[in-house]
Amino acid sequence: MPYRIFFESIAVSRRILIELARMRRSLVFWVIFPTLMLLLFGTMYAGGKHPGTSFDHTAPGILVGAALFFSCLGGTVSTIAAERERRTLRRLLLSPLSPASYFLGIVVAYLVIALAQTVIVYGIALGFGGHFQGNWLLGLAIIGLCVFSYVGLGFFFGARFARRTEDVNGPVASFGVPLLVLGGTFFPVALLPENLLMLAQADPVFHMNQALKGVWAEGKTLVEVLPNLMFLAGFAVLALWLGIRSYRAMLSQEKSA
Amino acid sequence: MNILEIRGVNKSFDGKLVLDGLSFSVAPGEIYGLLGPNGSGKTTTINILCSLLAADSGTTRVMGTDSGDERKRLIGFAPQEISIYRDLTCAENLDFFSRLYGLSSQQRRERVSELIEAFHLGEYANTCVGNLSGGWQRRINIAVAQVHAPRLLILDEPTAGLDIEARHELWQLIQRLHQSGIGILLTTHHLEEAELLCSRIGIVRNGHIAREGTLAELRDSIPAQQLAMVEAGDEEAVSARAREHGWEVRRYGGKPTLWLPRIFSLAELVEVFAGISVTSMALKPVGLEHIYLEVTGAGYTV
Numbered sequence: 035m036p037y038r039i040f041f042e043s044i045a046v047s048r049r050i051l052i053e054l055a056r057m058r059r060s061l062v063f064w065v066i067f068p069t070l071m072l073l074l075f076g077t078m079y080a081g082g083k084h085p086g087t088s089f090d091h092t093a094p095g096i097l098v099g100a101a102l103f104f105s106c107l108g109g110t111v112s113t114i115a116a117e118r119e120r121r122t123l124r125r126l127l128l129s130p131l132s133p134a135s136y137f138l139g140i141v142v143a144y145l146v147i148a149l150a151q152t153v154i155v156y157g158i159a160l161g162f163g164g165h166f167q168g169n170w171l172l173g174l175a176i177i178g179l180c181v182f183s184y185v186g187l188g189f190f191f192g193a194r195f196a197r198r199t200e201d202v203n204g205p206v207a208s209f210g211v212p213l214l215v216l217g218g219t220f221f222p223v224a225l226l227p228e229n230l231l232m233l234a235q236a237d238p239v240f241h242m243n244q245a246l247k248g249v250w251a252e253g254k255t256l257v258e259v260l261p262n263l264m265f266l267a268g269f270a271v272l273a274l275w276l277g278i279r280s281y282r283a284m285l286s287q288e289k290s291a
Numbered sequence: 292m293n294i295l296e297i298r299g300v301n302k303s304f305d306g307k308l309v310l311d312g313l314s315f316s317v318a319p320g321e322i323y324g325l326l327g328p329n330g331s332g333k334t335t336t337i338n339i340l341c342s343l344l345a346a347d348s349g350t351t352r353v354m355g356t357d358s359g360d361e362r363k364r365l366i367g368f369a370p371q372e373i374s375i376y377r378d379l380t381c382a383e384n385l386d387f388f389s390r391l392y393g394l395s396s397q398q399r400r401e402r403v404s405e406l407i408e409a410f411h412l413g414e415y416a417n418t419c420v421g422n423l424s425g426g427w428q429r430r431i432n433i434a435v436a437q438v439h440a441p442r443l444l445i446l447d448e449p450t451a452g453l454d455i456e457a458r459h460e461l462w463q464l465i466q467r468l469h470q471s472g473i474g475i476l477l478t479t480h481h482l483e484e485a486e487l488l489c490s491r492i493g494i495v496r497n498g499h500i501a502r503e504g505t506l507a508e509l510r511d512s513i514p515a516q517q518l519a520m521v522e523a524g525d526e527e528a529v530s531a532r533a534r535e536h537g538w539e540v541r542r543y544g545g546k547p548t549l550w551l552p553r554i555f556s557l558a559e560l561v562e563v564f565a566g567i568s569v570t571s572m573a574l575k576p577v578g579l580e581h582i583y584l585e586v587t588g589a590g591y592t593v
Contacts, residue, residue, distance in 0.1 A: 056378045125374045
């Protein structure tokens, strides 16, 4: 069974990556958007001084909020909406593909995208004088948790709210962008008033930013970012549960369609 | 052993009976045409066969098994909609679906080559499906249903929306598939397609098979050997004369058509309508269309 799930997941992720490679426009935008945001905010916060330190602190937020958010969450919602719209989901239902393999396949595909985006964002940050420090494995683990959380949420929004590809922007923008702002993606959370800061503690993007910034910009250890990691792990489990539940409900609908 | 056996299947939705004791079978090497008007239960039948829906009662067996998981490997289903990945090439679509059925790397290579050859897709093997015409997309849609070499192939309106040329090419393809010995269950609204391709035909009405048999058996099931279209200024006089001879009269597309109990010559027919001002007269063999209209109740008696 695990052997079967492994091969089915690889088949799904391979297919998604081939499709994405053919849709060059999406890939280009997934690069342009975080690049511009990084350059803009990195330069803005530097204020003419210490551009390197500024890029150190801007890169994690831009990676988590501007890059992974749109590729992994937006991309998952698009993938699911497209499967429904093109009726390929129904064809997958007729095949022996298990829902777990399908889910894992999407996670693997977006992990690959996430790694590529990490290389690009940090490549640019380093190019502008940023520094990379801390445990790279721990950072990658945080990115992995971000991808799991985003894909889980993507399944939830995709299965519940996006019947057509045109429906994708609505849920992503309505629910996602406020989370990004509150989570400190574009502005430091120090600017938030006390009540919003309390609210931010419940925002997964806040913990993603704090954890990645702590490890890769400030060289914090596992123990130091453990509270953020615990929250993220819990949220990833919740997102996966929500995603799987919504996906199952969607499959039941598709079966009787 | 029959490839497919459906016995006494019932299915209701919200208290409305959609399948009412549906029973039929498909033998190896047979193309079985399942015909019926929209809403007669054809799609529900396919969904039950593909384990997408559960029947309320009755049995459905594919190669003797009623297990949903095993059935997935025995059935290939080509839906009416083109449900393949448009941004993948033909070869990539075949490869992707063969992976889902657990084919090894070598098996996949062989199977993809076989299908590309069998479906004459060579020229377009490396073209993205979205860039192909409707006819070629239909081919690949059917080819994908064949990646795991199923014993029963379900084709749901395989030529819907195709031009005449593409339809004829697809018919040839289906006939070639048939020669490979698999069972094919075909639903279609093109009755000429069913006439040409199907070994046996079942006409569904109100959720059960109202009539079934080979085309010859179906023809024998109605009391007409031949049809006569007689146009006259006074249609009522034509109908009255026909009834005097004990012939049934139907209206197809608003035109009165006479059911002749034996083969008539045109001269004999002219004699029958002597004295009536007839403007045109034509004889026609009984087609599946006429049997279908009779069974589904859509052929109007004058």
